[in-house]
Amino acid sequence: MGSWELAQRWAGALDGVVAPTLTRTQIEEMLAALCTGLIDAARGGDDPDVARQAARMLVAVNYRDPAAVSRSVRVICEDLVVAAADGPADPALPEIRGRAVGLAADFAAGFTAALRSAALAEHEATLAATLAAAREAESRRALSEARFEAVFDGALVGIGTVDMTGRVVNCNAIMAEMLGQTPETMPGRTVADILGPDNLNYAFEQLQLMVAGESDSFRTETEHVRTDGRTTAIDLSMSAVRDTEGSIQFLIGVAVDVTERKQLADRLWHEANHDALTGLPNRPHLFSRLTCAGPPIGVCYLDLDGFKEINDLWGHSVGDRVLRVVADRMREALRPTGALAARIGGDEFLVLIENCSGETQLVDLADELLAALTAPLEMDGHMLAVGVSIGVAFFEELPTDTDELVHAADAAMYRKKNDARRDPAR
Structure with missing residues (x-):
């Protein structure tokens, strides 16, 4: 699929959203130029503003309905991936999908910013006209009062x-x-x-x-x-x-x-910063929180044991339901503590505790999470068991490299796994 076919699909997805200022042919030509840049970005190109530019151009031609966002995000996350990949066997397909998700988030943010700019420009024009009419009313009352009233009421x-x-x-x-x-x-x-x-x-x-x-x-x-x-x-x-x-x-x-x-902006922000499957904060949101977290900092790195076997035996739909149950149990266990839980990978989670009192608090919290997450769960009349490996790391001061937090807890988790393999009784 080339940029022109992708543009035609995008234009078709936007049909009926609003009455644009361009004809269908003009819209397809505009989108084709944008699609060339988006395909390049999905393949690893270095244009950081291509998705936001696409959003600004759509708003400029009168696509201002929230449906334009949801339909465009679907095109970026699905059709763009097909256009950028060299077939379903392309080894770069996972990276292309990841870049497409990032482009979709940038598009949503750019659409919100462009909507705000358009609304504020209209606001400024109205205010300027109103003030001009009001000032004229003081110096030329007979004529300008009628004009002011027309602006005022209409x-x-x-x-x-x-x-x-x-x-x-x-x-x-x-x-x-x-x-x-x-x-x-x-x-x-x-x-x-x-x-x-x-x-x-x-x-x-x-x-x-x-x-x-x-x-x-x-x-x-x-x-x-x-x-x-x-x-x-x-x-x-x-x-x-x-x-x-x-x-x-x-x-x-x-x-x-x-x-x-504002509601649209809040919804787009939430969608860009939370995992669609579990509703937990996603990896970018977690790392954003880490940069301004209040020390001392404690982190728990969680990895589900046996989750691949559940997917292989019962299918990915059951696996997705298991992940949602795990997320719900984490939220419930962490509610009294105020800690932040995030999904950072397929079956990997991380818990951030700000103003942590020490390693004792971390170990106690890890034990509570272990008890909550390893309890058997029922799926379609079958009882499934999910194991959990947890590693913890404590920092008196926030490291300059936030990756260090995750790596330290990840390493602690793998040490526990290796110890458990050497000594199954542990």
Whole structure:
């Protein structure tokens, strides 16, 4: 499969997601150019930005629906692997699959960043237009008030004005809906009264500074808990409107509901940092945590014994179910300790304990994990037994090379395995 056929499959996968600004032929031509770079990256090329560039180009031509992400990730993880590999017997196939997963994660991150940039650009344009109309209303009231009202009422973002006593002058319907209010109930009330005590956060503090004349503007992303219990994520900008003499006349706020974008970003982050099968943190997420872990550090390296035999005898679907049970048991055993468990390989897991009290705590925790994970488990009416080998390592200070943590615990585990082979009674 070449880049052109891969582009056609990708374009077909995106059919019906949104009405793009390009024709189908133009989309295929655009994707073909991107696919050439992606295939090269999957084969080990050195372009670190190719997947993010693909995401930015899709957003630029109006692919902004979350479905575009999930369908594109499937193309990258499946069709791209076929295009990059030299057939199913290609010895480089595992490395190509691994690179494809990394490209999919980069694509998802790039898509989220491009969506945010597009939303913020639209936000800035709306704010600039609103402020321009508001300032014109002060100098040419008769004409500009009508324009301001048109922008105010017809905007696709929330707009509200506040006087210098902290009371709402007016707001449009979208602003009121974000706050769980109506446009009729907000004017005349203080911002503190409308928000309620649960929402008097950083954004409210910045508003107070503006009311006191100590600040001219601010911008922040905040969460608002409505009276119906729903939480709305809001991108809020506030600016002071001054008269011709420089005195502040009122404050104007523009708000964008970014709840769906934030939820999408959170979901994409979770998918990129967690193992799809077990739900545990994955290897990249673990190593990211290790770089900023609080010493002393303790790690337990776990390897399942006899897992290959389960796969060979019962099949990989049963093996996958066994891994999920193992992950659930690890979570339950570690819940009181606050330790982090991650899946770092096929049947390999690692547990990170920050602020560890010493090797005694590590050994006790390893014993608890051993007891929890080696208990027999039932699969389709059959009782299966899974053995576990555990190695531990303790560090007073965080090593400069985080690989050292894993290697030390891995080595300890293999020493135990070798000791057990020499002395089966151990």
